[in-house]
Structure formats: structure tokens, C-alpha cells
Amino acid sequence: xxxxNSNQRKACWGARDxxxxxxxxxxxxxxxxxxxxxxxxxxxxxxxxxxxxxxxxFLKYKEKMQTxxxxxxxxxxxxxx
Amino acid sequence: xxxxxxxxxxxxxxxxxDLHATSGRxxxxxxxxxxxxxxxxxxxxxxxxxxxxxAPLCGHHTPKHRTGLYGPFTHPQQTLGSSRGPLSLxxxxxxxxxxxxxxxxxxxxxxxxxxxxxxxGGLLGTWWYVxxxxxxxxxxxxxxxxxxxxxxxxxFSLLDHRGHRRTKRDFLGSWVLLYFxxxxxxxxxxxxxxxxxxxxxxxDKDRSLPAVQPLFVTVDPERDNVAALERYVKDFxxxxxxxxxxxxxxxxxGKDYRVYASPGPKDEDGDYIVDHTIxxxxxxxxxxxxxxxxxxxxxxxxxxxxRNHMKSYVKL
Numbered sequence: 292x293x294x295x296n297s298n299q300r301k302a303c304w305g306a307r308d309x310x311x312x313x314x315x316x317x318x319x320x321x322x323x324x325x326x327x328x329x330x331x332x333x334x335x336x337x338x339x340x341x342x343x344x345x346x347x348x349f350l351k352y353k354e355k356m357q358t359x360x361x362x363x364x365x366x367x368x369x370x371x372x
Numbered sequence: 373x374x375x376x377x378x379x380x381x382x383x384x385x386x387x388x389x390d391l392h393a394t395s396g397r398x399x400x401x402x403x404x405x406x407x408x409x410x411x412x413x414x415x416x417x418x419x420x421x422x423x424x425x426x427a428p429l430c431g432h433h434t435p436k437h438r439t440g441l442y443g444p445f446t447h448p449q450q451t452l453g454s455s456r457g458p459l460s461l462x463x464x465x466x467x468x469x470x471x472x473x474x475x476x477x478x479x480x481x482x483x484x485x486x487x488x489x490x491x492x493g494g495l496l497g498t499w500w501y502v503x504x505x506x507x508x509x510x511x512x513x514x515x516x517x518x519x520x521x522x523x524x525x526x527x528f529s530l531l532d533h534r535g536h537r538r539t540k541r542d543f544l545g546s547w548v549l550l551y552f553x554x555x556x557x558x559x560x561x562x563x564x565x566x567x568x569x570x571x572x573x574x575x576d577k578d579r580s581l582p583a584v585q586p587l588f589v590t591v592d593p594e595r596d597n598v599a600a601l602e603r604y605v606k607d608f609x610x611x612x613x614x615x616x617x618x619x620x621x622x623x624x625x626g627k628d629y630r631v632y633a634s635p636g637p638k639d640e641d642g643d644y645i646v647d648h649t650i651x652x653x654x655x656x657x658x659x660x661x662x663x664x665x666x667x668x669x670x671x672x673x674x675x676x677x678x679r680n681h682m683k684s685y686v687k688l
Contacts, residue, residue, distance in 0.1 A: 294555035294600060297607040300562060338643040339558040 295336065303335035307343050319351070511680060515662060524550075524653070524661040528625035530589065533601035533614035540659060546585045547682065548655040552631045554592035554646050555604040560667075562607075568652060569609035570671035571678065581682055582657075589615045591633035591648045593622040629653055629661070654678060656685060 295303065310331045313324035321328065332340050527540045549568050553561035568586050575584050586609055590596035593616055596604075601614030616622065626633055633648040652674070654663040662681055665674045 294595075294604065296603060297562075300559075304559065335558075336556075336643055337639050337641055338556070338645055341639070342558050342645055 299334075303331075303339060306331040306334040311347060314347075508684075511684065518662060518664075519660070522661070523629050524655055524659065526624065526628040528589075528615075528621070528628060530615040530617040530621055530625060531598055533598055533605050533616075535598050538613070538615060543585060543587070543655075544659050545657050547582060547657060547678070548653075549584055549586045549678075550589065550629070550653040550655060551587070552589050552591050552626060552629070552633070552648060552651075554590050554648070555596050555600050556592065556643065556645070558645070560650055564650065564652065564667070565608045565612070567671045567674070569612065571674045572609050572611065574671065574675045575678060578679075581679065583611075584678065586612045587615060588612055589625055590622060591626060591631065592635065592646050593617060593619045594635075654681065656681070 306327070310324060310327040313327045314321070317323040331343075335343070524540075529537065529539045532538050549571065551561075551564055551568055553564065555561075565588060572584050572586050575581055588601075588605060588608075590601065596614075596616050598616060601616055605612045605614040615625070617625075631649045631651075633646055636645045636647060638644045650667055652665040653661060654665070654677075656662050663677060665677070669677075
């Protein structure tokens with residue numbers, strides 16, 4: 292399977308951007324954006340779909356950290372001696 | 373007798389006219405009749421001076437002022453001539469209102485302005501010079517550090533996207549911008565290569581600078597053969613050369629620049645993503661690694677940095 296060329300890349304990125312905009316408008320409600328999801332999966336190689344989905348999760352997580360604050364996980368509990 | 377007449381006329385004039393003029397005339401008339409206070413020459417002379425500004429009826433008729441009875445308003449300065457005393461005081465006052473005092477004030481202001489500007493200019497110049505020195509020091513320090521790291525010391529032997537064998541030696545003599553990536557990259561590699569293309573195009577515009585050679589080395593030799601690279605590089609700068617080879621050759625080249633590359637898990641299509649170092653490396657014409665640029669640097673900053681390196685480049 293050969294790599295996507297410039298036009299195919301741009302088509303994939305466009306579909307991804309559409310999907311992400313829809314998700315942003317609908318508070319990440321995947322059900323309302325099914326049409327865009329299908330379009331996105333059709334335009335991009337499977338690996339890229341996975342990659343971009345993970346990327347979005349990461350970006351959302353980062354945003355949450357920056358706005359809501361961060362609670363460090365508890366360290367190892369003190370052992371009872 | 374004539375003077376008395378004048379005095380009466382002067383009084384009339386006073387009612388409707390200029391107080392100063394008439395009082396002046398009255399004064400002068402009385403002066404005439406009494407002893408003249410002027411010290412210059414005979415009594416005739418001052419009289420004429422005084423009276424020349426007035427209506428000729430009072431005293432001598434002088435050709436100077438052929439005016440009516442009341443004459444024009446006598447400007448004290450007209451009678452300046454050789455006169456001194458109260459008149460000169462008056463004229464002095466007149467000149468003071470627009471004379472040397474304001475011009476000295478103006479001169480003083482101008483000097484102050486000039487001095488301030490010079491001083492400010494001097495300060496600015498010093499600051500700028502010191503800043504430049506600091507930046508230069510910074511750059512030299514960085515180069516020393518990177519030289520210690522000594523990336524890219526080894527040699528590489530790879531195939532370019534036209535199938536020709538290329539070694540590191542082939543690129544000695546030109547500045548090289550090196551990027552490691554793979555053609556199946558979703559977004560990062562195309563973005564970085566677009567950045568590299570923009571940098572090279574910007575530097576191309578400056579005729580005084582040597583041409584920069586952009587290189588793209590694959591970290592995915594399994595899939596990125598010569599044909600794949602050829603398809604890929606034509607979307608970017610025309611001078612971009614893609615390089616590939618056997619996995620061993622590619623590994624040697626990557627190791628040279630301490631490039632981390634790790635292919636991810638394959639999916640059902642056999643597709644996978646290679647996790648790798650995202651850096652653009654700058655190599656000078658002697659084949660020495662000089663600098664690197666990460667995702668945070670935009671094409672303008674990179675071009676500027678390369679320009680500085682070129683300027684401070686000293687041939688070995």
C-alpha cells in the first residue's frame with residue numbers, strides 16, 4: 292500500500308478537521324457526528340484514523356489539565372512498619 | 373504763541389486721538405521752549421530731531437514730514453538718531469520684547485535638545501552593541517557545545533530518490549538541512565518538510581548566501597524504497613533529495629545523528645507508524661553538525677539562525 296500523496300493527505304486532514312469541528316460543537320457527542328466520522332475514515336488510512344483519534348484525546352486531556360488544574364497522583368503509600 | 377495753539381489742538385486731539393502721540397507732542401513742544409536736555413551739539417540740532425517727526429507747524433519745517441497738522445503717530449524709533457535719554461529707554465523696552473532674550477532662550481533649548489539626543493543616541497548605541505556581543509557569545513557557546521556532542525561525524529552511504537548512490541562526501545561544500553522521517557507519516561513529516569522547503573526558498577532569495585541542500589532520510593526503509601521516495605519528495609522543494617537504502621545503511625545514518633526511530637505495531641493492512649525524533653539538523657560545508665531545530669521553531673526563525681551561522685562560518 293503506497294503512502295498518500297499530497298492531495299490525499301490534504302483530503303484526509305480536511306475530513307479530520309470537519310469531524311473535530313463537529314465534535315467541538317457537540318461537546319464530543321460522537322453520535323451526532325457520525326456522518327463526519329464515516330467521511331474521515333474513508334479519506335484516511337486506518338493507521339492515521341487511529342493516530343488522529345489518539346491525538347484528539349491527548350489534546351483534550353492537555354486542555355483539561357490547563358484549565359481545570361492537575362492533581363498529582365498519590366505516591367506509593369507508606370508501608371506499615 | 374504757535375505753541376500755545378498747538379497745545380490747544382493737542383488737547384482736542386487727545387480727546388479723540390492717541391494719548392501717547394499728543395502727549396509726546398506736547399512734551400516735545402515744551403521741551404523746545406525750555407532748555408534742551410540733549411547733549412549733542414547746538415540747540416538747533418536736537419530741536420530739529422524732535423520736531424521732524426511732528427507737524428511742521430511747530431517749529432522748523434523739515435522736508436522729511438510733509439504731513440498734516442497732527443502728523444502721523446510718531447514712532448519713537450524714527451527719532452532715535454543720536455538721541456538718548458527717555459527715548460532710548462523706550463526703544464530698549466521695545467526691542468526686549470522680541471530681542472536677544474528669546475533668542476538666547478531658543479538657543480538654550482536647541483542645545484539642550486541636541487545634547488539630549490546625542491546622549492540618548494549614545495546610550496542606545498551602547499546597549500545595542502552590548503546586546504550584539506552577548507548574542508554572539510551565546511552563539512559561539514552553543515556551537516562549542518554542539519561540537520562536543522559531535523553528531524554526524526561518521527559517513528553514510530545511501531540511495532537517492534533517483535537511484536543514485538550518495539555518500540556524505542558528496543554533500544561536502546554545501547550547507548545541508550537534514551530531516552529524518554518516513555512517507556507514511558500522518559502529519560508531522562509533511563509539516564516539517566514544508567517548513568524546510570520554506571526555509572530554503574527564503575534563503576534562496578538572498579543571492580549573497582550559498583544555496584542550502586535539503587535532505588530527507590527515511591527511518592522506514594522497509595516501505596520507503598526509491599520509487600516511494602520519488603513520489604514523496606516532488607511535493608516539496610525541487611532541490612529536496614530523498615535518501616534510502618538497506619535497513620543497515622539507514623540505521624548507520626540514523627545512529628550518526630542519534631536519531632531515535634521505532635516502528636509501531638502493524639495493523640491489518642500492514643500499516644504502521646514509526647515513532648521518531650522530530651528534528652531538523654544543520655550541517656556546514658565541512659560536514660560538521662552545527663545546529664538543530666525542533667517543532668517549536670518556525671521557518672522564519674530557522675532561516676535567521678542559518679543566516680547567522682553562514683555569516684560566522686570560518687572555513688577549516
